[in-house]
Amino acid sequence: MxxxxxxxxxxxxxxxxxxxxxxxxxxxxxxxxxxxxxxxxxxxxxxxxxxxxQNRFKLFDAAVAHWMRHVLDGVEAIAANRELPFIEKLNAIVDRGFRDLREGGRIIGRPQRERLDPAELDLRKSLQTSLKQLIKTIVLDADRSGYIRNDFTAEQITWIIINIITGIMALDPIEENNFTKAELLQDALRAVILGVLSPVGLEVMQGSALLSGKAGLDNP
Known part of the structure; x- marks a missing residue:
């Protein structure tokens, strides 16, 4: 006891x-x-x-991983809801994800050190696997619905989006940059999505949370 x-x-x-x-x-x-x-x-x-x-780096890794797991759990729960129509589900996922990202403030960033330890590498791989599965599920749903152009495969788009997300999240702050990572990520994803959608996809996505540029923001 x-x-x-x-x-x-x-x-x-x-x-x-x-x-x-x-x-x-x-x-x-x-x-x-x-x-x-x-x-x-x-x-x-x-x-x-x-x-x-053991040290501030271990503390940093644990705190960020705990936060990222919370974010992924939230959007994965929405993705698993089979009762939601695709566009409604996508809007909910994007809105929830960007709201969490904006509320995360400056949590996406790294303390300076020479190399990553094996435990952190394993943790990153685990989180990346969860992220890949989530994105793959969404992209496959869009592909089956005829929303993606025929000259792109679901696998291509999945990896393009993963690289955009992980690349922007890993960026060090740049003095001349007047945009937050959430803003850069949303604009980058919007540009890619507009480029891969079929005419049907463009029509159904009009006014969506992602293409509106207001994902994660409360409506007035």
Whole structure:
């Protein structure tokens, strides 16, 4: 009984630390994430943070992975709903995904280090697999509905979209860039989607969340 209580308390403490780390990342970015700032916000000692995470890079990886899993879980649940018509489902997925991305603030960014450790590489592969499956499901649905031009395959479009998403997410901030990553991602996806849609696809997608450029924004 005591061991179970201790495990519950430990999980609760770890969740608080992760929540604090995510808050710092969203508001101030990767460079502001330290073991000290996280401990202060979580209301625990610096030693407690180190008990759960070896260093700030491990903490960063865990916090971002936890946030990304939350985002993917949300859109995957929508994608799995077979009762939604395709366009309604796509709008809901895009709107939910971009809302989470905008609310994520500066969480997409990396602290400087020379190389990634094997554990993080495995984690990235796992998340990328989930992302690929989600995008593939959406693209295949669009293809079966006749919304994609015949000169593009579902596999091509799936990988194009994955590379756009992962490429923009990995970009370091550029001083001259006046656009957020959410804005760049939405514009890039809109440009690609407009280029691969069939005439039927263009017609049914008019006014969609993605093509409107307002995905993830509350309607006035």
């Amino acid at each position: 005591c061991n179970l209580k201790g495990e519950i308390l430990a999980d609760s403490t770890k969740d608080r630390i992760l929540a604090a780390a995510q808050s710092i990342l969203k508001q101030r970015g990767a460079d502001a994430l330290t073991m000290e700032s996280t401990a202060e916000l979580a209301g625990v000692s610096r030693k407690t943070v180190y008990n759960h995470f």
